[in-house]
Amino acid sequence: MSEPILTINQVSKHFGHFQALDHLSFTVQRGDIFGLIGENGAGKTTLMRLITGLSPMQTGSITLLGEKAGHYQRALSRIGAVIESPAAFEKLTVLQNLRLCAIQHGIDDQQVMTETIDFVGLQEKQRTQARHLSLGQRQRLGLALAILPRPDFLILDEPINGLDPSGIMEFRQLLKRLNEERQTTMLISSHILSELYQVSTRFGIIHHGRMIKQLSKTELDQANQSGLSITVDQAPLAAQVLDHNGYKPFDVLDDHRLLLRKGDVDAARVNQLLVTNGVLVQDISHQTGSLEQFYMQLLGQTEKQEANHD
Numbered sequence: 001m002s003e004p005i006l007t008i009n010q011v012s013k014h015f016g017h018f019q020a021l022d023h024l025s026f027t028v029q030r031g032d033i034f035g036l037i038g039e040n041g042a043g044k045t046t047l048m049r050l051i052t053g054l055s056p057m058q059t060g061s062i063t064l065l066g067e068k069a070g071h072y073q074r075a076l077s078r079i080g081a082v083i084e085s086p087a088a089f090e091k092l093t094v095l096q097n098l099r100l101c102a103i104q105h106g107i108d109d110q111q112v113m114t115e116t117i118d119f120v121g122l123q124e125k126q127r128t129q130a131r132h133l134s135l136g137q138r139q140r141l142g143l144a145l146a147i148l149p150r151p152d153f154l155i156l157d158e159p160i161n162g163l164d165p166s167g168i169m170e171f172r173q174l175l176k177r178l179n180e181e182r183q184t185t186m187l188i189s190s191h192i193l194s195e196l197y198q199v200s201t202r203f204g205i206i207h208h209g210r211m212i213k214q215l216s217k218t219e220l221d222q223a224n225q226s227g228l229s230i231t232v233d234q235a236p237l238a239a240q241v242l243d244h245n246g247y248k249p250f251d252v253l254d255d256h257r258l259l260l261r262k263g264d265v266d267a268a269r270v271n272q273l274l275v276t277n278g279v280l281v282q283d284i285s286h287q288t289g290s291l292e293q294f295y296m297q298l299l300g301q302t303e304k305q306e307a308n309h310d
């Protein structure tokens with residue numbers, strides 16, 4: 001049975017006249033890894049700051065682990081968060097940082113610290129000062145500090161920023177293990193949508209402070225039919241040619257990219273048709289839809305609707 005860990009209800013946030021969040025609502029259920037997606041400035045960090053009480057509530061309500069934001073009693077001690085940058089003491093070693101965190105949480109157990117260091121793969125760096133860690137190791141330390149008290153709910157803002165490809169893969173595996181082995185529920189934001197897709201069970205897409213779409217991974221996979229992805233010099237002309245020749249339906253993703261939503265078309269024929277009609281084809285390939293494509297398409301539609309309302 002589903003159990004809400006976090007409920008965001010009609011939350012708005014203004015900074016002066018600027019509206020950063022606009023009547024945002026969604027729920028994170030126990031066991032979810034909820035991927036939060038949105039362009040720069042969409043409002044993701046603002047929302048995470050509100051959830052964790054780093055920023056005061058204005059309108060709407062947030063319920064975290066059964067307690068209302070602004071009146072938290074135990075909820076904050078049951079969550080772990082890495083927002084903006086991992087908060088470690090630069091001159092303390094990895095182990096000292098963890099020890100300090102343990103003291104703050106009333107944990108008097110060397111085993112918990114050793115396990116946490118092992119879990120995030122920082123065994124060899126435990127005696128290194130935080131200021132001498134690489135970016136990826138720093139991210140791991142941030143995660144270690146967040147998971148040390150074994151939180152029920154983890155909030156991670158851009159956790160894989162700046163990690164190298166193998167670091168990204170290892171971090172993804174860490175998050176999956178946390179979810180599977182410790183049943184940790186998570187809210188994660190990232191611009192690396194291919195990664196977010198692999199780790200998340202649900203997605204929420206924020207645009208200009210509004211939640212424009214929420215869907216499960218299964219719903220995303222269903223919505224993402226396969227199609228022919230076409231990259232050209234001028235998408236509007238390619239769209240006209242496809243339209244006149246009955247190649248429908250298709251989406252114009254941007255000035256250069258189209259997605260022909262028909263699985264059974266012959267790529268060579270479409271290529272020939274476009275070229276003979278004066279379109280320079282740079283790439284044409286069959287592919288399964290990605291989270292990135294879904295997002296770009298949704299954003300395109302939303303911006304079109306917004307423009308029509310203006």
Ligand SMILES: Nc1ncnc2c1ncn2[C@@H]1O[C@H](COP(=O)(O)OP(=O)(O)OP(=O)(O)O)[C@@H](O)[C@H]1O
Nearest residue numbers: 015018019020038039040041042043044045046047
């Ligand atoms: N304290 C503040 N005062 C004024 N404006 C703010 C403040 N904090 C955030 N904003 C504005 O609110 C908007 C949302 O910012 P936020 O940091 O939440 O975006 P984000 O989705 O996390 O973006 P990014 O992906 O770039 O991290 C931005 O336009 C930002 O400039």
